[in-house]
Amino acid sequence: MAGKDFAERSIRGALTFFREAIFADETAGLPGVLQSLDPRVKIVMVLLGLLLVLFTRSLAVLGVLYLLSVLLAAVSRIKLGSFLKRTWIFIPLFSLLIAIPAMFSFVSPGESILSAGAFHITRQGVMSAGFFVGRVLASVSLVVLLSMTTRHFDLLKALRCFGIPHLFVMVLGMCYRYLYLFVEMVENTHRAIKSRVGSRIHYRKGQRVVAWNIAHLWMRSYAMNEQVYHAMVSRGFRGEPVALDRFRTRPRDWCWLLAAVAVMLLLGYVEHRTRA
Amino acid sequence: MKPLGITGGPLFECRDVHYAYQGRIPALRGIDMTLSRGERIAFLGANGSGKSTLLSLLDGLIFPDMGTILYAGRVLTEAAFLDEAFTLEFRKNVGLVFQNPDVQLFCPTVREDIAFGPLQLGMDETTVKTRLEALVETFGISPLLDRSPHQLSVGEKRKVAFATVLAIDPHVLLLDEPTAGLDPLTSTHLIEMLATAAGTGKTIVTATHDLHILEDIADKVYVFGQDRRMAACGTPAEILADTALLQANNLIHRHSHHARDHRLMRTPQV
Numbered sequence: 001m002a003g004k005d006f007a008e009r010s011i012r013g014a015l016t017f018f019r020e021a022i023f024a025d026e027t028a029g030l031p032g033v034l035q036s037l038d039p040r041v042k043i044v045m046v047l048l049g050l051l052l053v054l055f056t057r058s059l060a061v062l063g064v065l066y067l068l069s070v071l072l073a074a075v076s077r078i079k080l081g082s083f084l085k086r087t088w089i090f091i092p093l094f095s096l097l098i099a100i101p102a103m104f105s106f107v108s109p110g111e112s113i114l115s116a117g118a119f120h121i122t123r124q125g126v127m128s129a130g131f132f133v134g135r136v137l138a139s140v141s142l143v144v145l146l147s148m149t150t151r152h153f154d155l156l157k158a159l160r161c162f163g164i165p166h167l168f169v170m171v172l173g174m175c176y177r178y179l180y181l182f183v184e185m186v187e188n189t190h191r192a193i194k195s196r197v198g199s200r201i202h203y204r205k206g207q208r209v210v211a212w213n214i215a216h217l218w219m220r221s222y223a224m225n226e227q228v229y230h231a232m233v234s235r236g237f238r239g240e241p242v243a244l245d246r247f248r249t250r251p252r253d254w255c256w257l258l259a260a261v262a263v264m265l266l267l268g269y270v271e272h273r274t275r276a
Numbered sequence: 277m278k279p280l281g282i283t284g285g286p287l288f289e290c291r292d293v294h295y296a297y298q299g300r301i302p303a304l305r306g307i308d309m310t311l312s313r314g315e316r317i318a319f320l321g322a323n324g325s326g327k328s329t330l331l332s333l334l335d336g337l338i339f340p341d342m343g344t345i346l347y348a349g350r351v352l353t354e355a356a357f358l359d360e361a362f363t364l365e366f367r368k369n370v371g372l373v374f375q376n377p378d379v380q381l382f383c384p385t386v387r388e389d390i391a392f393g394p395l396q397l398g399m400d401e402t403t404v405k406t407r408l409e410a411l412v413e414t415f416g417i418s419p420l421l422d423r424s425p426h427q428l429s430v431g432e433k434r435k436v437a438f439a440t441v442l443a444i445d446p447h448v449l450l451l452d453e454p455t456a457g458l459d460p461l462t463s464t465h466l467i468e469m470l471a472t473a474a475g476t477g478k479t480i481v482t483a484t485h486d487l488h489i490l491e492d493i494a495d496k497v498y499v500f501g502q503d504r505r506m507a508a509c510g511t512p513a514e515i516l517a518d519t520a521l522l523q524a525n526n527l528i529h530r531h532s533h534h535a536r537d538h539r540l541m542r543t544p545q546v
Binding site: 025029151152153156173174176177178180181184224227228230231232233234235236237238241242243244245 | 335337360363368371374378379381384387388391392393396397405425441444
């Protein structure tokens with residue numbers, strides 16, 4: 001039973017993940033502020049933010065960057081609950097688990113601010129844990145903001161301007177497109193098996209069914225691979241793909257980029273002055 | 277360079293064509309036929325009779341084990357497709373709509389898929405965009421443009437797959453089971469589009485086992501037998517009237533009223 005539940009849970013988990021990815025594509029289609037910007041400009045803005053997250057030594061700067069990302073999510077018509085769930089619940093939780101031991105004196109020796117028997121929480125430890133969590137939170141927020149306001153394929157296409165070969169981008173795009181098809185196939189096959197053998201199945205037989213399912217999927221994907229290649233050749237593909245260039249950098253994109261640079265410089269300057 | 281296939285002679289010639297998958301599973305045996313420019317042809321046959329294989333052969337995606345296929349007088353071989361100029365002209369002139377639209381729609385968005393063919397064939401972006409807009413208008417697919425193919429219904433996928441080939445504006449359209457799995461309304465819409473394409477002088481070759489659409493899509497029908505040979509050739513009316521032929525080639529059952537109903541529908545009632 002556990003085996004069956006495991007297979008079913010895994011399939012459901014994969015489907016939920018893909019549905020959430022579709023949802024991200026839906027938020028990317030909303031008429032928000034960030035959605036209207038050139039994806040290349042957004043990538044540069046996020047990269048600048050990530051650089052500042054990486055090099056800053058101020059918790060206040062990390063806090064400002066995080067608040068900025070929340071503000072941008074709000075003006076981009078992204079539901080705050082959904083945005084906070086993606087940033088807070090999953091990834092920082094794991095980083096928190098890593099950061100907690102860093103607060104104790106056996107990892108970060110220093111000035112003790114709280115003691116419980118042999119365990120001492122140090123000021124230096126709290127600061128380094130705070131920086132770690134703050135950095136993860138700010139960078140994850142920026143990246144999630146980018147992925148929720150940009151269609152996945154536009155994001156891939158925008159990578160081309162950073163020198164990533166077009167063929168590589170195209171293959172990634174095709175992988176992304178066919179993953180959905182194969183997930184659907186797995187779901188349908190699982191349903192077909194369930195309709196024939198019922199929900200009770202011995203785990204040994206279950207293992208055989210899963211193995212057969214994997215092999216069958218591989219065979220189908222292999223056969224489809226050849227057909228897709230034929231479909232590409234039939235429409236003139238000769239090894240070097242050419243794609244439609246839809247990106248247009250307008251004055252407002254430049255304004256946003258300049259504003260992002262100005263904010264980053266200002267934050268850097270304020271941090272420098274505070275430390276001096 | 278004069279476009280290939282716009283000459284006076286036959287467009288395609290198949291001479292004793294044999295093909296077997298992996299060299300041992302026969303798909304076609306001794307096929308002889310001639311297709312002329314502007315013709316509307318149907319390949320009629322039951323599942324597994326070799327129709328799709330012949331379309332792939334005519335599109336230069338696979339090559340005969342025995343026999344020859346000529347396009348505008350030139351033999352279609354792998355070596356012929358090493359000639360860049362020939363390949364470019366051939367791909368501009370011959371377009372294949374695959375049976376499975378999921379195979380044909382490999383780009384992440386509908387827009388990219390429609391633009392793919394013309395861009396690969398060296399068309400400039402302005403022309404591609406003009407064609408894209410025209411096709412979007414014709415097919416009424418404007419809301420689908422930025423969607424991923426996996427988010428489309430079967431009917432929408434078929435429409436888009438058809439649009440991806442029409443974007444190239446080929447002289448020859450090869451269609452593999454274009455109405456399979458479609459509801460009657462979408463099917464009728466697609467047939468109307470084929471009629472429009474035929475009206476512009478295109479050569480249209482359709483592989484099908486749907487007897488209902490035969491007279492709407494073809495002037496000449498080649499019937500494929502279960503032995504992977506050509507069983508008969510004639511006008512749609514002649515083929516549909518030959519119940520014995522249809523039965524022998526698994527196109528109707530002896531208890532089926534398919535062909536009879538079809539004839540009755542077209543006979544004026546007194």
